[in-house]
Amino acid sequence: MQLQVMPGAPLRGRIRVAADKSISHRALMLGSVATGVSRVSNLLPSEDVLATVRAFQQMGVRIQQLSDTDWQIHGVGLHGLKRPPSALDMGNSGTALRLIVGLLCAQRWSSTVDGDASLRARPMHRIVEPLSKMGARIESNAGKPPLTITAAPHLRGIHCRMPIASAQVKSCLLLAGLYADGVTTVIEAAPTRDHTERLLKAFGADLATSAGEVRLTPPLRGAAGLQACDMQVPADLSSAAFFLVGACITPGSDLTLQNVGINPTRNGVLCILKRMGADLRISARASVGGEPVADIRVRHAALRGCRIHGDDIALAIDEMPALAVAAAFARGNTEIRDAGELRVKESDRIRGVASALAALGVAVTEHADGLTIVGRTDGADGAMTAIGGGRVDSCGDHRIAMAFAMAGGGAQGAVQVARCEPIATSFPDFVSVARHAGLNIKVL
Ligand code: S3P
Numbered sequence: 095m096q097l098q099v100m101p102g103a104p105l106r107g108r109i110r111v112a113a114d115k116s117i118s119h120r121a122l123m124l125g126s127v128a129t130g131v132s133r134v135s136n137l138l139p140s141e142d143v144l145a146t147v148r149a150f151q152q153m154g155v156r157i158q159q160l161s162d163t164d165w166q167i168h169g170v171g172l173h174g175l176k177r178p179p180s181a182l183d184m185g186n187s188g189t190a191l192r193l194i195v196g197l198l199c200a201q202r203w204s205s206t207v208d209g210d211a212s213l214r215a216r217p218m219h220r221i222v223e224p225l226s227k228m229g230a231r232i233e234s235n236a237g238k239p240p241l242t243i244t245a246a247p248h249l250r251g252i253h254c255r256m257p258i259a260s261a262q263v264k265s266c267l268l269l270a271g272l273y274a275d276g277v278t279t280v281i282e283a284a285p286t287r288d289h290t291e292r293l294l295k296a297f298g299a300d301l302a303t304s305a306g307e308v309r310l311t312p313p314l315r316g317a318a319g320l321q322a323c324d325m326q327v328p329a330d331l332s333s334a335a336f337f338l339v340g341a342c343i344t345p346g347s348d349l350t351l352q353n354v355g356i357n358p359t360r361n362g363v364l365c366i367l368k369r370m371g372a373d374l375r376i377s378a379r380a381s382v383g384g385e386p387v388a389d390i391r392v393r394h395a396a397l398r399g400c401r402i403h404g405d406d407i408a409l410a411i412d413e414m415p416a417l418a419v420a421a422a423f424a425r426g427n428t429e430i431r432d433a434g435e436l437r438v439k440e441s442d443r444i445r446g447v448a449s450a451l452a453a454l455g456v457a458v459t460e461h462a463d464g465l466t467i468v469g470r471t472d473g474a475d476g477a478m479t480a481i482g483g484g485r486v487d488s489c490g491d492h493r494i495a496m497a498f499a500m501a502g503g504g505a506q507g508a509v510q511v512a513r514c515e516p517i518a519t520s521f522p523d524f525v526s527v528a529r530h531a532g533l534n535i536k537v538l
Pocket of ligand 1: 189259260411412
């Protein structure tokens, strides 16, 4: 699938972007191993999340879709999962695979998890190593999927100082920790999204957090484990980010995104865009399912380049492709550093974003851990230099695809983005929501 965006159409009105992918995976996983029936409203029905639905269905969990947005999970309890008849296919989803392994390694049966070509290229030693210290037995293909998990006699709690900032690794260890003898403590390398911690508490787990440390005490053997609960999934700030950037860079834009998750361990994109001079207004703050949400109004503004580094990275890890597009339209240079993790996402996002920017005529330097993006300058005629149109390759990466579709709104010529199918992994309605907001977008 190829997308074409024609320039100049402002983004206006009020929209709802896709539901939160991270929270949707976690709601399904915890609901599956809780006792009782959990209802989830506004679950994201994207390919990644549906891979998680299918995996738990294969392990005997009844998961039903009640309406467009509402789902019901008949939890089987911590020890009620059944051995799946075949390997679990987690598709494109690193979150689904890394988190589910935390549960699988504690079962009394063996299993295999696998994924698509992109997922098969992603590093898994980051979970295999600490899980092995807990007593798990996992074999990989040179540190990558497929992973084969052999039934372990029992797991031990772990005190783990994480070498990298990763919510997936943290969450995987906490899920395994539910089955361990003794306490599991995870000390974070930098703050990362805390959806697992919030949801574990909502499901009744004994979890304490303080200054970068998470401490999980597993339920006593024979005691009630997690208790079913009802929850509502907010809109995904990572999906909102494309529209925030699109509106910032497209003259005449005035767009409100409704009910978006603004969890402080995840809202780096808002802080960074503000630093760049974005006109963002937050209103209607509320709490939804234990997560802070708000409406975000964004208007076109002149952006300036900035430095994005250190703790910024984990707080906005998935928003870097969108921020790179914002940087290309900003006055002055933007430097993204400490972001080597971007090389092991759904694609090598440092390389992919650099190539896509270059295809639009933007000067960019690639570093091992980031990018320097040359922003706009004053042209000879006194006007700001423009970004031309062009053809870019998404590298089969949903976030690069959506970020560069948005670049089309602010560019001087049409932008075509090739290989956009993976948008369905996180934001199946992207094209129709974008059109509704006013983007002149066409599927070629
Ligand atoms: C996620 C954590 C992040 C993020 C991913 C979703 C999660 O990955 O990039 O898209 O839901 O926990 P890492 O933990 O690898 O940083």
